[in-house]
Amino acid sequence: MPEKSHETIVQGQFGPQAQVYLESAVHAQGEDLERMVRAIGPRPGARVLDLGCGGGHVGFRLSALVGEVVAFDLSDAMLEVVAAEATRRGLNNLTTRQGFVEALPFPDASFDVVASRYSAHHWRDFEGGLAEARRVLKPDGLAVWVDVISPDSSLLDSWLQTLELLRDPSHVRNYSVDQWSQAAKAAGFLPGDTSLFRVHLEFAAWVQRMKTPEAHVLAIRSMQTRASADVARHFGIESDGSFTLDSMLMCAQAE
Numbered sequence: 001m002p003e004k005s006h007e008t009i010v011q012g013q014f015g016p017q018a019q020v021y022l023e024s025a026v027h028a029q030g031e032d033l034e035r036m037v038r039a040i041g042p043r044p045g046a047r048v049l050d051l052g053c054g055g056g057h058v059g060f061r062l063s064a065l066v067g068e069v070v071a072f073d074l075s076d077a078m079l080e081v082v083a084a085e086a087t088r089r090g091l092n093n094l095t096t097r098q099g100f101v102e103a104l105p106f107p108d109a110s111f112d113v114v115a116s117r118y119s120a121h122h123w124r125d126f127e128g129g130l131a132e133a134r135r136v137l138k139p140d141g142l143a144v145w146v147d148v149i150s151p152d153s154s155l156l157d158s159w160l161q162t163l164e165l166l167r168d169p170s171h172v173r174n175y176s177v178d179q180w181s182q183a184a185k186a187a188g189f190l191p192g193d194t195s196l197f198r199v200h201l202e203f204a205a206w207v208q209r210m211k212t213p214e215a216h217v218l219a220i221r222s223m224q225t226r227a228s229a230d231v232a233r234h235f236g237i238e239s240d241g242s243f244t245l246d247s248m249l250m251c252a253q254a255e
Helices: 004-025 031-041 058-063 077-090 125-136 154-167 176-188 203-209 214-225 227-234
Strands: 043-052 066-073 094-098 113-119 135-150 191-200 243-255
Touching: 031 113, 031 191, 031 243, 043 058, 058 066, 058 077, 058 113, 058 227, 066 077, 066 113, 066 135, 066 176, 113 125, 125 176, 125 214, 135 176, 154 191, 154 203, 154 214, 154 227, 176 243, 191 203, 203 214, 227 243
Parallel strands: 043 066, 043 113, 066 094, 113 135
Antiparallel strands: 135 243, 191 243
């Protein structure tokens, strides 16, 4: 069997789906995106790094509020779509850069704000990515993270990670709020306001977006139909497989 690096798997999953992520309603809008924009707010002249930019929606929204946005992602194909859309929208202060979050190609203290939305659960080295984010952030800078979080229950955590990995082999882990807080502190951040919310996912669109193989779709549906009452209740599993996940927005200052 050919060997593949985690980064190769990530690019293979997201590159072909770049246009889909640009057009995805879940990613293009939502209360989580609005909260992130409000948390950062207008910062004329500020330089912002969007880590794991995906379809570019954070950068598109922030470009009118800050001086410059650098949309950073592992996938060249994703960045091509983001750059083309930025040009179409006339966002001249948004540029793209390719690379690994664990080895950012930027000097120390390069950015006023680092933002990341639904990216960290794909990072090979979660702690290393946070450390790099801190390195490139100015001493008085702001970090804003949005991601799906793991429930504190071991049962619910195991169920969530299995579900995610069946759907997408580039998934690494959803972390709990406590794990986020501890890792952020270890990286040199001072975690601040953290808000929790839930995101509803329509099952068919969720698996189609990632081109999940039919065998894995069937496995996920089998898991759902066999789930305990506690699991079904927590994730709000519906008859068509649609469900709801816990998410968070965490603000952190660079110490």
